[in-house]
Each structure stands twice: as C-alpha cells, then as structure tokens.
Amino acid sequence: MIIIDDYLNDNILIEIKQDKTFSQNLPYKYWEGGYWNNKSDSNVKSLISKLFTNRLIDEICNSITGEGKFYPENYNGVEYWINVLTTDTNKESVSTEENLALDYHTDKDEDLLKQQGIFRGPNFGCVFYYDSLIDKVEGGYLKVFENVGTNKNGKFDIESMKNKQPMVITPKFNRMIFFSPGKDLHCVTPVINGTRTALAINFWKTKPVDYA
Numbered sequence: 001m002i003i004i005d006d007y008l009n010d011n012i013l014i015e016i017k018q019d020k021t022f023s024q025n026l027p028y029k030y031w032e033g034g035y036w037n038n039k040s041d042s043n044v045k046s047l048i049s050k051l052f053t054n055r056l057i058d059e060i061c062n063s064i065t066g067e068g069k070f071y072p073e074n075y076n077g078v079e080y081w082i083n084v085l086t087t088d089t090n091k092e093s094v095s096t097e098e099n100l101a102l103d104y105h106t107d108k109d110e111d112l113l114k115q116q117g118i119f120r121g122p123n124f125g126c127v128f129y130y131d132s133l134i135d136k137v138e139g140g141y142l143k144v145f146e147n148v149g150t151n152k153n154g155k156f157d158i159e160s161m162k163n164k165q166p167m168v169i170t171p172k173f174n175r176m177i178f179f180s181p182g183k184d185l186h187c188v189t190p191v192i193n194g195t196r197t198a199l200a201i202n203f204w205k206t207k208p209v210d211y212a
Contacts, residue, residue, distance in 0.1 A: 001146060001167055001184075002060050007128070007176035012043070012050055016130050019043045022197065023131075026082035030211040034203075036072040048080060048201060051128060051176065064124040064178050072203075079122065079202040079211075083188075085140055090190045101140055101196070102188035107181040109208040121182015122202035129198055132173045137194035142169040142177065145185040161185070171196055 016022045021044060031038070035049035052072070054060070061070035085101040093103050108121045127142060144167045148160050168189075169177055179186075181202060188196070 001144060001177065001179040002063055003169060003178075004056075004060075004176045005172065006174050007054070008050060008174060010050055012047055013130065013174070015043055016047065022082065023084075024082070025084045026080075028079060028081045028210070030077055030079050030208065032077040032207060032211075034072060034075065034078045044080065044082075044199070047128075047130065047199065048078060051126070051201070060178055061124060064180055075123070075203050075205050076207045077204055079204060079208065081200055083196075083198050083200060085188060085191050085196040087191050087193070093187075099190050100187050101191045104185055104187045106183065106185055107202055109210055111209040111212075115209065120206065120208075122204050123182070124178065125181040125200065125202040126179070127177045127198050127200050129171050129173055129175045131197045133194070134171045134196060135173050137171055137191065137196045139190050139192035140171050140194075140196035141189040142171070143167070143187050143189055144169070144179055146179070147183065148185045171198065
C-alpha cells in the first residue's frame with residue numbers, strides 16, 4: 001500500500017466543486033481503453049487522467065504489482081465509481097458483528113464469479129479523496145487487511161483476520177491511496193458524522209464480464 005497526500009495541484013480540483021456528479025453516488029462504470037486510448041469526455045475521466053500522469057506513477061504501480069515499469073497499454077481499461085457514505089449507510093456486517101459503512105470485501109468480476117465460478121480481481125486500484133469537506137468527517141476510515149484475500153468463491157476466512165493487524169487510513173482531502181483491492185480484504189468503518197465521498201478506480205487487464 002502507498003499513501004500520498006497533496007497528490008494533485010491542479011485546477012481540476014476547483015472544477016470538481018462545480019460538478020454535481022462528484023457530490024452523489026456514481027454507479028460502477030468501465031472506461032475501455034482508458035485515458036491512454038481516449039480523450040476524456042467528463043470531469044470524472046479528466047480527474048482519472050490527471051491522477052495517472054503523476055511523475056511517480058511508474059514507481060508506485062511497480063510497488064503494488066511488481067511488474068516493473070507501468071505501461072497502461074497493457075491494460076484493457078479502467079473501472080471507476082463514486083461512493084458517498086453517511087450515517088444512513090452504516091449497517092451490520094454480514095460476516096462479523098461490526099457496524100460498518102461498507103462491508104468487508106475484495107473487488108472482483110462479480111458476474112464471472114457467479115456464472116463460471118472463476119475469481120478474478122483487478123491488477124491494482126486506488127481511492128482518491130477529492131472533496132475538501134471530507135476533513136470534517138468523523139469515522140469512515142478505510143480498513144485494509146493486506147494479503148488477506150478471498151477464496152475462489154469470493155469468501156474470506158474470519159479467523160485469518162484475527163491474526164492480522166489492518167491498515168486503518170483516515171479520509172483526508174487530496175489523499176491518494178494505492179493498494180491491491182482484488183487481493184486485500186477491505187471495508188469502511190462507520191461514518192459517525194458528515195459525508196464521506198471517494199473516487200475508487202481499478203485497472204483491469206481483462207475486461208470484466210460485468211461490462212460485457
């Protein structure tokens with residue numbers, strides 16, 4: 001996992017404040033060919049493009065994937081969505097007795113798992129906090145159990161969590177978090193006060209069946 005604060009210094013952060021798309025949930029979308037083959041046609045895609053032109057991106061992605069230099073052309077596309085979490089989204093976990101804003105999971109091709117029983121996750125992903133109001137949020141921490149994944153059925157071993165110390169990351173304006181959402185079990189702790197908004201991005205080498 002890599003965490004970088006003050007990630008962007010760009011006018012697009014000002015544009016975001018004027019675009020209502022960023023203030024509400026955005027369903028899962030897939031950008032086939034990504035920014036390396038297409039021009040951005042929305043502020044969300046423009047933001048994604050900006051996030052991955054950082055001069056450190058090769059080093060960052062190599063650290064996460066171990067593949068060496070980052071060649072976006074080796075990827076089929078980018079999956080992205082916006083999560084807006086509040087006190088109203090808190091609910092009891094289906095696997096533990098905890099109250100969570102977003103339950104434990106790993107990111108995966110859900111339809112591929114349901115239809116063929118094959119587990120496939122993204123090669124790497126990230127979470128970006130773009131709303132300055134997030135600094136006023138209480139709770140809503142991203143909790144990640146590195147190298148505690150799920151089995152081929154998408155289930156995880158609760159016992160394996162007990163012997164692992166999770167990374168707990170505070171949501172913070174202009175903070176970028178790179179990790180392996182397909183391999184690392186993660187969740188969001190309860191939102192105590194405020195509205196937690198975040199852009200999630202996954203890179204896929206094979207287009208998910210979900211978007212076929």
